[in-house]
Amino acid sequence: MRYSLFQSLLLISLLSTGAYAQKIFAHNDYEKPQPLTKAIEARADFIEADIYLRNGQLIVAHMPKEADTATRTLENLYLKPIIALFEQNKGRISSDRKYAPSLVFDVKDKVEDVLPKLLPLLENNLAAFSRSVSPMAVRIVITGNRPRPEFYLDQPTYLFFDGRPSELYDDETAKRVALISDNFRSYARWDGTGDVPEDDKAKLKRIIKRAHDTGCPIRFWNAPDTPDAWKKLYKLGIDVINTDKVAECAQVMK
Template identity: 45%
Template sequence: MRNLILLILLFIVSPKLNVAQTKIHSHNDYEQKRPFLEAYEFKVDQLEADVFLVGDSLIVAHTKKQINSANTLNKIYLDPIAVFFKQYKNRVSIEKKYTFNLMIDVKENWNLVFPVLKKEIEKYGEVFNSSKSKYAIKIVISGNRPVDSLYHTFPSWVYFDGLPNISYAPEDFKRVTMISDNFANYSKWKGVGEIPVADKEKLLSAVKQANAQHRYFRFWGAPDTKDSWKQLNELGRVIINTDKISESKTYFNNK
């Protein structure tokens, strides 16, 4: 009878734990057919925008060759977010507790980009400042970043994508929202079947280290398949890096 009760409890509790742990990161979100809006409608946890500095504007693009001066960070992300934030009165959605991170992957010199980014973000007031509004959109910097010992010196709305195996000072680590690394540093697995045992141990070690510091882990460049989503999610608190927003959200919602 005792074993039966334990099995029932595991059946009831485990799925809830898995759902709670699963976060979705819209990789290169600007390359979606409907940038921002699809991710927003599916309530992803994080959106990624690569930016280049062109004159005094931040342009969203994957490479310099793809730069289109019309695709500004403001037009694709900041302005639409601000509209929703105003519409729902200091929240971004009718779902009161929903918010997300906007990851800005800096492709240029940080020292040149940040003054422009600061000027643009601060135009929107509390929309991107979680110290002023509980459901503000959190700005997370990736790509070219300042040295980690300076993280704490930036305005309160600035957060950073962390790296594994770095001994951050406590005051700087408070600005680190998650730990990210290239999947290829751990495995060459293509996302079909099972991850090789040795590779899984490497992945698990990285996730455990981040989780012990109360941070999620994101493997960018990981295979974007259901087998991969399933096995990465089973490692612990991970952020699923995906180009397949609808498929991944549907997959985890049905788990």
């Protein structure tokens, strides 16, 4: 295939900067009026659910006191609906043949207690949750209380992890890191108004480069969550936009 000069320069630029396709992270999706459904409709790339272990069951909640084992089980809110969608769409989560999101579990209790309860639920339906079985499966990403990086390779191959800029990964371990995340406020004070200050830009770009050098896209939580901020953050090189306004963000950014 022959490339024009412009195409060649663009390709070189993308490869040299480690740029990634823009993605949307549906923050605290379970708090929305229609969890999972609206995130899928908006084609969110990452869909987040906080999980606790209560009375032997995995429960989706923001705070421990909200962990209602009667109504908010992980199976009922996420896993069973996803399996049903895969059956309905013949091996995909939606009719969009290119759409295969990641489901991010923010583990709030000890991960060594949570994983033994989570893994059997996933292994009963690996066609929906393992891309080794099906390339269109929902990728499972663990954040919050995660195993230490040296133990990532000991976990089932269908599990991926949310990394941190402070962690170092060898080449094989880095393959299990779906993205790298950190607190925006650790690097910047910008509130989304006006331009990003130069000092903030410099700090953010250093961390962005570190993630890209690892081979991973990067996300910041606690970042300003407005259309103007989304555009400016992406222009800085932030690949994954963390948002509570998924439908609006998808309309603006995709």
